[in-house]
Amino acid sequence: MxxxxxxxxxxxxxxxxxxxxxxxxxxxxxxxxxxxxxxxxxxxxxxxxxxxxxxxxxxxxxxxxxxxxxxxxxxxxxxxxxxxYIEGRSLSRLLKEEGAQPQEKVADWGRQLCEVLEYLHTRTPPVIYRDMKPSNVMLKEDGAVVLVDFGTARERKEEGNEDTVCLGTRGYAAPEQYGGRGQTGPETDIYGLGAVMYHLLTGRSPAEPPYGCRPVRDFRPDLSGGLEKILLICTKNDPKERYGSCRELAFALERYRELDDAEIKRRNRRLRSFAGICMLTAATGLGSLFLHRAECRAISGTYKAYLEEAAGSVEKERKLDFCRKAVDLEPGRAEAYLLLVQTFLEDDGKFTDEEERLLRGILDKKNQGGKSNREQLGRNKGEQVRAAYEIGQAYFYYYEGSGGKGASAIWLSLAAGAEPGKELPEKAVTRAGCLSRIAGYYDKLSIQRKTGDMEISYAEYWEDLTALMEGGMEEDNRVTALIMYREIISQIIFHAGTFRQAGVGMEEMRGQLEQIRKKLTGWDGGRETDYVRTLMEEAEEGLITAETAVEAAFQTIPDSQEVRKTDKRLRRGYEDGTGTAEDYGVP
The missing domain is CATH 3.30.200.20 (Phosphorylase Kinase; domain 1)
Incomplete structure (x- = not known):
């Protein structure tokens, strides 16, 4: 020592x-x-x-x-x-002192370890632990478990075909951890976790003769058959036959009793009895009522399971697939639409043309009754306005293609009609109203550019823009707040003279810009994502141009024709130096 x-x-x-x-x-x-x-x-x-x-x-x-x-x-x-220093004792010490453990505790520890392993497996690149065994798991006094000793852990290399060294502990190590049998992956840790739970349930180490894991009820007939099935799947020799992820394993551990043979038979008996009751009571209508209620419970449970699978999936296509299934099952509920929009935006903060076509396809899909999912959603106002608020914001802030503002106006106007405090928070209803009106201004601005006629009130336009600054956007979503700041900055750049003509003072415009600057100064860019830092940099650069635009607008008393010329020159100069107007959300 x-x-x-x-x-x-x-x-x-x-x-x-x-x-x-x-x-x-x-x-x-x-x-x-x-x-x-x-x-x-x-x-x-x-x-x-x-x-x-x-x-x-x-x-x-x-x-x-x-x-x-x-x-x-x-x-x-x-x-x-x-x-x-983790205060507590290792699971290996627990086994020495107490022997085999109750299945409820083992299932709970297994679920906790699934959460830790799922966290590791979803890093970039994924981290594979590779040495799951009782001595590497600490049990704290409050029942929480901590995974220790990362001496054999590795970051998975996608281009690798197999591991270069054989590591792990015999009995707990998966077959692929031995040389020449392929690269270790998440399924490797699932095998090790299954072996640890086997040891905890039986008191027998898979690292001792006869080695490996046998059906746990060979040693403890009182154990759940469902839990036994789960461990047999975890410890399959072929990684492809094990659970696909630790989240999937955790889902099974939460419901292990439902996999018991006795429970399956009991449910089948209840189903047959239930069907008989429905047949006997069909004349009175009670059978139909019971069937409807049972069907509703089954659909609701499946809908929830689809959403859980979508939320827990790493692959985007898998997430979208489960969202589609959930919408098809219950098109009148908002949760699946909300998760769908979240999935669109989570990787790159963009709502692409392809994703927009997918969303429209889901909304317009007709069910067996000939009604579209959009129509089904519209039958429940409370659910409709929740979905409309998020879909409308996706179109307004993040859509890359043309027509986004027009589409957002339709959805946001629905959300603006929600009952504040009940169907949507009051702040959300107010914001939806402002955004829908701003989106409407875009169409009118387009008409104005074509005809030369003044089609909008720039005073009202200014009021709606500044009202968004009072909504506490940064409390909800920093990305959304930054995109809205960019919106306000760009409109001041391109319409400072017109806003002045509408009665907006220099100090009002400067005040809005200074408010944005203070928000940006108060954020630590070093702790943000690359995308957020890019938005912050764009906003800081835009503030300088916007301040110049305000000063230029108030140097002389312009007539309406000069206002348009000044705005046009500023627009062209800003675009030449920083990008296209479309890049900055300008119509």
Missing amino acids: SCSPGTVLGGTYRILDVLGRGGSAAVYLARHERTGRLWAVKEIPEKRNSLVMEAELLKKLSHPGLPSIGDILKEKGMFYLVMD
Whole structure:
């Protein structure tokens, strides 16, 4: 043992005890000399660089079920990784002290570990843990579990065909972890988790003869047959025959009793009895009523399952597929439409032509009764306005093609008719009204450019634009707020002279620009996504041009013809230097 109690590492961490050791590594309990906080310190020889790799990997991760990194030290030919000290006991110690565990607890721990693994598997690139075993899982006093020891974890390389080394623990390691059997992936960790749950349920280690996992009811006939089926799927030799994701496994663990043979037979008996009752009571109409209620419960449960599958899917096409299925099942409910719009925007913040065609196709699809999904949605105003608000905003803010503002006006006008506080929040109803009127101005501006006639009130246009600044958009969605700021900035650039003619003062325009500047200054761009930072940079550049436009508009007293000329020159100059008017949402 390299460190004895009392040793101080890096002049900061005093070793108190040995928590465990294995192979060439050891883990110590240490106390920070200044703060008194307890830490776990992992020691490994310098010639093995796996500790550095482990530290680099953990620094990228943040999840309640994972330890965080405090420090990394190098002393006397050893690396020391300072991590959160997890108070509790490992599952291996639990097994030694108590033996096999109740199935309810095992299913709960399994679900928690699924959440941690799903988090790892959905990183970019995915992180494969590869060493799932009871000694690597800590059980805290509150029942929460934490996954420790990332010495064998790796980031999956999509171009790789197989792993270069064989790592893992015999009995818990999946077949593909042994050389020449392909690359490890999420299914590898699912196998390991299945082996851990097998050990917890039976008290028998799959790492000891006869090795591997057998049906758990061979040892404990009292266990759920559904849980046994789940573990047999987890530990299939062929990765393709296991669960496709940890989210899918978690879904099964939540409902393991529904997979029991006795439960399946009981449901079948109830169904047959129910059908008989319906036949006997058909004359009175009770059978029809019971059937309708049962059907509604079944449809509602399936609808919810579709939404859960969509929300939990990583692949966009899979998400969209489950959203379509949910809409087809219950076209009059809003949730599937909301998730559909969210899926369109989540990758790149754009609502593309292809996605818009898909949305229209879903809305216009007719059901067996000859009614379209759009018509079915319209039969329930409360659901319709919820969907209309999100669809309208998608068209207004994010649609790339032509006609987006016109389409948004239709949807947003529906949302603006919602009952405030009941069907939609009051703020949302107000915002929908402003956006629908602004969208309407675009059509009138188009007519004005063609005919030369003044078709809109720029005073009212200004009021609606500035009303959006009072709606607290940044509290709901920072991207939406930035796109709306860009909208206000561009309209000041292109219509400053016209706004002046309509009675809008210089200080009013400057005040709006200053308000936007303060919002931008208060945000930390370093903590935002690349897309948000790009929008922030565009807004900051636009503010400079907008301030110039305001000053130019108030240098002289323009007549209406000069106003149009000034606006046109500013429009052309802004477009030449920064992009097309369409890029900035200008009609």
